[in-house]
Amino acid sequence: MNPLSQETCTPCRRGAVGLTPAEVAALLPQLPRWDHIEIEGIPQLQRRFPFKTYLQGLKFVHQVAHLAEENHHHPVLVLEWAQVTVRWWTHTLGGLHRNDFILAARCDDLYREFLRPHFV
Numbered sequence: 659m660n661p662l663s664q665e666t667c668t669p670c671r672r673g674a675v676g677l678t679p680a681e682v683a684a685l686l687p688q689l690p691r692w693d694h695i696e697i698e699g700i701p702q703l704q705r706r707f708p709f710k711t712y713l714q715g716l717k718f719v720h721q722v723a724h725l726a727e728e729n730h731h732h733p734v735l736v737l738e739w740a741q742v743t744v745r746w747w748t749h750t751l752g753g754l755h756r757n758d759f760i761l762a763a764r765c766d767d768l769y770r771e772f773l774r775p776h777f778v
């Protein structure tokens with residue numbers, strides 16, 4: 659279990675300060691399957707999760723949506739055939755906050771549950 663996923667998100671108030679590039683660089687190794695990308699000048703965390711079926715992907719999207727609601731922090735979710743793409747960033751900062759890393763780690767935990775064989 660990634661220690662990041664054990665942390666609690668902090669409310670990100672307007673005027674909050676985002677992570678410095680050094681802080682982002684220090685956190686990225688804890689999310690080895692996530693890409694640090696930039697879209698329209700906004701740094702984000704992105705991971706593609708493969709699934710056997712479209713409906714399995716939808717189930718994962720549903721779980722991530724509930725995680726987002728519980729934490730008042732919402733990702734971009736792209737549901738495609740056999741894959742779900744998740745992108746985290748903090749809108750109020752236009753950049754990355756520790757919350758983005760925490761919730762990315764939580765997504766990894768949810769996905770790991772999908773991969774665990776469910777014995778009948």
Ligand SMILES: C[C@H](O)[C@H](O)[C@H]1CNC2=NC(N)=NC(=O)C2=N1
Nearest residue numbers: 730731732733747748749750751
């Ligand atoms: C009021 C509400 O909690 C805020 O607008 C939340 C909603 N979800 C959010 N999600 C993300 N990713 N970034 C935000 O800044 C954000 N703000």
